Amino acid sequence: xxxxxxxxxxxxxxxxxxFRSYMVEDISEDMSFLEMLDVLNDRxxxxxxxxxxxxxxxxxxxxxxCGMMINGQPHGGQPxxxxxxxxMRKFEEGATITVEPWRASAFPVIRDxxxxxxxxxxxxxxxxxxxxxxxxxxxxxxxxxPKEVADTAFNAAACIGCGACVAACPNxxxxxxxxxxxxxxxxxxxxxxxxxxxxxxxxDTMEKFFGSCTNHGExxxxxxxxxxxxxxxxxxxxxxxxxxxxRGLASRI
Amino acid sequence: MxxxxxxxxxxxxxxxxxxxxxxxLVNPANKRKFKIIVVGTGLAGASAAASLAELGYxxxxxxxxxxxRRAHSIAAQxxxxxxxxxxxxxDSIYRLFYDTVKGGDYRAREANVYRLAQLSVNIIDQAVAQxxxxxxxxGGLLDNRSFGGAQVxxxxxxxxQTGQQLLLGAYQAMMRQVGLGAVKLDVRSEMLDLVVKDxxxxxxxxxxLVSGEVGRHTAHAxxxxxxxxxxxxxxxxxxxxxxxxxxxxxxxxxxxxxxxCYTQIHPTCIxxxxxxxxxxxxMSESLRNDGRIWVPKDxxxxxxxxxxxAGERDYFLERQYPAFGxxxxxxxxxxxxxxxxxxxxxxGARKNGVYLDFSxxxxxxxxxxxxxxxxxxxxxxxxxxxxxxxxxxMRIYPAPHYTMGGLWVDYNLMTTIPGLYAIGEANFSxxxxxxxxxxxxxxxxxxxxxxxxxxxxxYVSGMLGDPPIATxxxxxxxxxxxxxxxxxxFLANRGTRSVDHYHRELGHLMWTYCGMSRDRAGLExxxxxxxxxxxxxxxxxxxxxxxxxxxxxxxxxxRVDDFFQLGLLMCQDALHRxxxxxxxxxxxxxxxxxxxxxxDENFAYVAAWQWTGAEPELIKEPLVFExxxxxxxxxx
Numbered sequence: 038x039x040x041x042x043x044x045x046x047x048x049x050x051x052x053x054x055x056f057r058s059y060m061v062e063d064i065s066e067d068m069s070f071l072e073m074l075d076v077l078n079d080r081x082x083x084x085x086x087x088x089x090x091x092x093x094x095x096x097x098x099x100x101x102x103c104g105m106m107i108n109g110q111p112h113g114g115q116p117x118x119x120x121x122x123x124x125m126r127k128f129e130e131g132a133t134i135t136v137e138p139w140r141a142s143a144f145p146v147i148r149d150x151x152x153x154x155x156x157x158x159x160x161x162x163x164x165x166x167x168x169x170x171x172x173x174x175x176x177x178x179x180x181x182x183p184k185e186v187a188d189t190a191f192n193a194a195a196c197i198g199c200g201a202c203v204a205a206c207p208n209x210x211x212x213x214x215x216x217x218x219x220x221x222x223x224x225x226x227x228x229x230x231x232x233x234x235x236x237x238x239x240x241d242t243m244e245k246f247f248g249s250c251t252n253h254g255e256x257x258x259x260x261x262x263x264x265x266x267x268x269x270x271x272x273x274x275x276x277x278x279x280x281x282x283x284r285g286l287a288s289r290i
Numbered sequence: 291m292x293x294x295x296x297x298x299x300x301x302x303x304x305x306x307x308x309x310x311x312x313x314x315l316v317n318p319a320n321k322r323k324f325k326i327i328v329v330g331t332g333l334a335g336a337s338a339a340a341s342l343a344e345l346g347y348x349x350x351x352x353x354x355x356x357x358x359r360r361a362h363s364i365a366a367q368x369x370x371x372x373x374x375x376x377x378x379x380x381d382s383i384y385r386l387f388y389d390t391v392k393g394g395d396y397r398a399r400e401a402n403v404y405r406l407a408q409l410s411v412n413i414i415d416q417a418v419a420q421x422x423x424x425x426x427x428x429g430g431l432l433d434n435r436s437f438g439g440a441q442v443x444x445x446x447x448x449x450x451q452t453g454q455q456l457l458l459g460a461y462q463a464m465m466r467q468v469g470l471g472a473v474k475l476d477v478r479s480e481m482l483d484l485v486v487k488d489x490x491x492x493x494x495x496x497x498x499l500v501s502g503e504v505g506r507h508t509a510h511a512x513x514x515x516x517x518x519x520x521x522x523x524x525x526x527x528x529x530x531x532x533x534x535x536x537x538x539x540x541x542x543x544x545x546x547x548x549x550x551c552y553t554q555i556h557p558t559c560i561x562x563x564x565x566x567x568x569x570x571x572x573m574s575e576s577l578r579n580d581g582r583i584w585v586p587k588d589x590x591x592x593x594x595x596x597x598x599x600a601g602e603r604d605y606f607l608e609r610q611y612p613a614f615g616x617x618x619x620x621x622x623x624x625x626x627x628x629x630x631x632x633x634x635x636x637x638g639a640r641k642n643g644v645y646l647d648f649s650x651x652x653x654x655x656x657x658x659x660x661x662x663x664x665x666x667x668x669x670x671x672x673x674x675x676x677x678x679x680x681x682x683x684m685r686i687y688p689a690p691h692y693t694m695g696g697l698w699v700d701y702n703l704m705t706t707i708p709g710l711y712a713i714g715e716a717n718f719s720x721x722x723x724x725x726x727x728x729x730x731x732x733x734x735x736x737x738x739x740x741x742x743x744x745x746x747x748x749y750v751s752g753m754l755g756d757p758p759i760a761t762x763x764x765x766x767x768x769x770x771x772x773x774x775x776x777x778x779x780f781l782a783n784r785g786t787r788s789v790d791h792y793h794r795e796l797g798h799l800m801w802t803y804c805g806m807s808r809d810r811a812g813l814e815x816x817x818x819x820x821x822x823x824x825x826x827x828x829x830x831x832x833x834x835x836x837x838x839x840x841x842x843x844x845x846x847x848x849r850v851d852d853f854f855q856l857g858l859l860m861c862q863d864a865l866h867r868x869x870x871x872x873x874x875x876x877x878x879x880x881x882x883x884x885x886x887x888x889x890d891e892n893f894a895y896v897a898a899w900q901w902t903g904a905e906p907e908l909i910k911e912p913l914v915f916e917x918x919x920x921x922x923x924x925x926x
Contacts, residue, residue: 094529148840162469166462171341174419181430191423
C-alpha cells in the first residue's frame with residue numbers, strides 16, 4: 038500500500054519547526070506504524086536527508102516510550118492501542134496522515150516527534166511510592182489484599198506513562214497520570230500510612246507543570262491502557278481530604 | 291590469569307550467611323563518603339540504586355532512556371519465581387535451587403544459584419511491601435501459577451505484566467531516593483566507556499544524547515546493570531535500544547566475558563510476518579499452562595485448524611515429554627518446535643509456526659477464566675496478527691529473547707576489574723546454559739536488592755579516606771578522547787548504507803549460523819564473514835547529522851559496532867564448545883532422538899574470554915557440583 042505523510046520536523050528544542058510531506062510507497066498493511074516510519078527513515082537516509090527522530094523501544098505497548106499525534110489523535114485514536122501497536126491495515130490505501138509530537142507545554146519538543154516528559158518523573162519522586170526500604174518488608178501473606186482491591190489497584194498501576202492523556206487534554210492536564218499512580222498506591226493497605234501526604238505532594242508537584250482538569254474525559258479515551266477517569270474522582274477525594282488531614286496532623290505536632 | 295570465584299566454604303545452605311558475616315562492613319556514617327555509579331535502571335539497576343541510597347551511599351544513576359521506567363524489564367510478562375511453598379506442593383529453597391541448576395543444564399555455579407533461591411522469598415516480601423499488585427485469590431492471599439521446567443506452582447504474577455509492576459516498584463523506590471536527594475539521576479545519558487585507573491574501575495564516560503556532550507564521571511565503584519545482548523540477532527524480543535555497549539566496552543577494558551554463546555531462544559513468539567519486521571513479540575511462557583502446542587501430522591495438510599480432527603494432530607510436546615508436557619524448559623521446547631517446522635509441518639501462510647491452542651482450556655474453564663489470566667496477551671496477539679486467539683489457535687515460533695552469557699563475576703558480583711560490578715542479565719552468573727521462565731526477574735532483583743548492597747561494602751571499605759579519582763586524571767582524559775574520536779569517526783564516514791541495514795545483515799548471519807542450532811561449518815563461515823561485513827560497516831555506514839543534536843543514527847552506530855565485535859566472540863565461543871548444553875545446541879552433539887548431548891568430562895566449565903585486540907584468550911572456571919550431580923536432563 039501507499040500513504041502520504043505530513044510530519045512535524047524540528048531540528049532542536051529552540052529551532053523553528055514545520056510540516057514536511059513524504060510519500061511512502063510499497064509498504065505492507067501488516068507493518069506497524071513505527072515499521073512504516075523505519076522504512077521511510079531508511080529511504081530518507083539513502084537520499085541524504087536526516088531520518089525523523091521518534092521515541093520508541095519495546096514496540097509491544099508496555100514501555101510507554103512511543104507516542105505521537107496521528108491525525109490529531111494521540112497514538113492514532115484506536116482503542117487501547119499505543120503507536121507501536123498500531124498497524125497500517127487501520128489506514129485507507131492512499132490516505133494522508135498527519136504526524137505531530139505530543140502537544141503540551143509541559144512536554145517541550147526535543148527534536149521532531151521526541152518530547153521531554155521528565156515532569157512525570159518529578160510527580161513520582163514527590164510521592165508516587167510506598168516508603169518500604171529494602172529489608173523492612175514483613176512476610177508477604179501477612180498483608181492480605183481483597184482480590185477486587187488488588188485488581189483495581191492493578192488496573193490503575195497499568196499506566197505506562199506515555200503522556201497520551203496530557204496530549205489529549207484541552208488543558209494539558211496530567212490528572213489521569215497522577216490519579217492512576219495515587220489510586221494504585223492509595224487503594225492498597227500498604228499505601229495507607231502515606232495516603233494523604235502522597236495525594237497532596239503529587240498533586241502540588243503536578244500543578245507546577247500541568248494545566249487543570251475540567252472533566253473533558255479526553256484522557257480516558259486516549260489512554261492506550263484504558264485507565265478509567267473514576268481514578269480522578271478518587272484522587273480528588275483524597276486530595277481534598279488531605280488538605281484537612283495533613284493540616285490536622287501538623288497542628289497536633 | 292586464574293579466576294577466583296570467591297565462593298565461601300562450608301555447606302551450601304550456610305555459605306551466604308557465613309559470607310555476609312565475613313565480609314567487611316562500612317559504618318553508617320562512612321557510607322556517604324563513597325560514591326557509586328549505577329548504569330541502567332531496569333530491575334537490577336533500579337533496585338540496587340534504591341537500596342544503596344537507603345544504606346547511605348552517594349549514588350548516581352545513568353540511563354539512555356527519557357525516564358528510568360522505560361527499561362526493558364518493563365516488558366517481562368509471565369512472572370517471578372519464589373520458593374514460598376504457598377501451594378503446599380512440595381516446593382522448597384532446595385527444590386528451586388535444584389530446578390534452576392538442572393534447568394541450566396549443569397553449567398551454572400551452584401553457590402550462586404542456591405543464594406538466589408534463598409533470596410527469592412525476600413523479593414516477594416519486598417515487592418508486596420512496595421505495593422506491587424500481584425494476582426490474588428479471593429481470600430486476599432497471593433496466587434501462583436506454574437512455569438516451564440518445574441512441577442510445582444511457584445510463580446507470582448500480575449496478569450501478563452509482572453515485569454512492569456516489579457519494575458515500577460523498584461523505580462518508585464529509586465525515585466523516592468531521587469526526591470530525597472540521595473540518588474542523582476541522569477537520563478538520556480549513555481555510557482560509552484569505562485575508565486580504569488591502576489587496574490581499578492574509576493568511573494565512566496557518557497554522552498548526553500540531546501546535547502552530544504561527552505562527560506566524565508568518577509566513583510569509588512561502578513555497577514553495570516545494562517541487560518542482555520539478544521539484539522545482536524537484530525530480530526529479537528528485546529526492546530529496540532537494548533545493546534551490549536556498556537558491558538562490551540568494559541570487556542575491552544579488561545573485564546572477562548563469560549559464555550557469550552549461551553543465548554536463549556524463547557519458544558513462544560509471534561512468527562515473522564514480512565521482511566520489514568523490526569522486532570519479534572513474545573507471548574508469555576505462562577500461556578503454556580493452558581495452551582496446547584500442536585501441528586498437523588501431515589505436512590501437506592491444507593485444512594484450517596478447526597477442520598483437522600484430533601487424530602490427525604500431533605501434540606508433539608505432550609507426546610515426547612509426557613511428564614512435563616507443554617511445560618518443558620524453553621530450550622527443549624524451542625528445539626522441538628524447530629524440528630517439526632523443519633519437517634515441513636509448520637502452520638500459517640509462511641509455514642513458519644506451530645499452533646498454541648486454548649480451545650481445550652476454554653472448554654474446561656470457560657472464556658472468562660482465560661480472559662482473566664491472559665487477556666492482555668490475547669489482545670496483543672490480536673492487534674499484531676489480526677487474528678482472535680479465543681476463536682482460533684495462536685501461531686508461535688521461537689525467537690531470541692535472553693542471554694545467559696555476560697560479564698564474568700565472582701560470588702560478590704564483581705567482574706575481573708576490581709570495583710566494577712555486573713548485575714542482572716548483564717552478568718553470566720545464575721542461569722547456566724539455559725534460564726528457566728520467571729527466573730530473570732528473580733535474579734535481577736536478588737542482585738540489586740539483596741546481594742550487591744552487601745558485597746559492594748566489602749570492596750569500598752578498603753578505600754576509606756580516599757576521594758574518587760579526579761576527573762582531570764590522565765585516565766579520564768585519555769578515555770574521553772577515545773570516545774570522542776569514535777563518535778567523530780561515525781559522523782565523518784558519510785558512507786552509503788544505513789546503520790540498520792548493517793545491523794540486519796549481521797543479525798541474519800548470527801541467526802543462520804549461531805542461532806537455535808549451530809555446527810562447525812556454519813560457525814567457521816560466520817567467523818570468516820563477520821569481519822568482512824564489519825569492515826564494510828566501518829567504512830560504509832551512513833550517519834547523517836551532527837553530534838550536537840539528538841541523533842538516533844549515531845547512537846545506533848556505536849551499538850551496532852559493538853554487536854559486530856561481540857557477534858564474532860559468540861561464534862568463537864560456540865565453536866570451541868564441542869558439546870550441546872541448554873541454549874547452545876551443536877548439530878554434531880546430539881542423541882539419536884535429537885536431545886542435547888552434554889560433555890561433562892571436557893566442558894564442565896565457564897568459558898571466560900579475555901579481550902586481547904587479536905585472538906581472544908580463553909580462561910576457564912571449572913564448575914564443581916557438590917549438591918546436584920549432573921545427569922542427562924530428562925523431562926520425559
